[in-house]
Amino acid sequence: MSKYYRKKAQQGFSLVELMIAMLLGLLLLVGVVNLFLGSSQTYRLQEALFRVQESGRFALDIIQRDLLNAGFQNVIPIGANRDTDIVAVTGHPNSTPLPSAVINNGVASDILQLNMNEFRDGAGTLVGDIYYYLAPDVSGESSLYRNADAVVEGVEAIEFLYGVDTDGDREPDSFNTRTAVGAGQWEDVIAVRVSILVAAGGAGIVETAQTPSAPFAAVDTSDRRMYQVFSNTIVLRNKMP
Secondary structure, eight states, X not given: OOOOOXXXXXXXXXXXXXXXXXXHHHHHHHHHHHHHHHHHHHHHHHHHHHHHHHHHXXXXXXXXXXXXXXXXXXXXXTTOOHHHHOOOEEEEOTTSOOOTTSOOTTOOSOEEEEOXXXXXXXXXXXXXXXXXXXXXXXXXXXXXXXXXXXXXXXXXXXXXXXXXXXXXXXXXXXXXXXXXXXXXXXXXXXEEEEEEEEEXXXXXXXXXXXXXXXXXXXXXXXXXXXXXXXXXXXXXXGGXX
């Protein structure tokens, strides 16, 4: 006698099974999204930190390179002393009219003037005096300027302190702001301390607003960009005996 088997009717998911599957899929999706957002934020932080460090080091490097040549004089006048009579650097307020080679509009910091005197570049051309200051670039971002050229973007603040030798021992006895250096003391400046505050990354890149170290503790960092302070002290070698 033949046996006949009735095929069991195909059944779908129950409502409970469907809800559990949807919940598991949602949890998996949330995990993937969180992993992506975390990786993206880590990348943004690392990129901002790299840009800050690169900009800060490059800015100090180019300023140092020029400062080491400031005050160069190929021929010393009879009766003059290179280390005591030559003015290698001078500080100016941002309201000082600058030569036509320097854009004065929008200057947002003190101005450091490097008196290059007879210094020539590799082609033998007189370099002429060099000016460093902050001003907005064409995109409106605060940048470090060397004469008329924006050389480093993202420099939000800068301070120049001048090491003054008051007793002739070729050692700075104090580091003073521009206003604290007397009119007749610029020839006694033998070192410059440069501090800059550099920012990078978009708004909200860090979780909480940073408090920069001195001398920029009062700078508003509420936009939560990545900020870092860089500082270097450069001895003016052309002021050394």
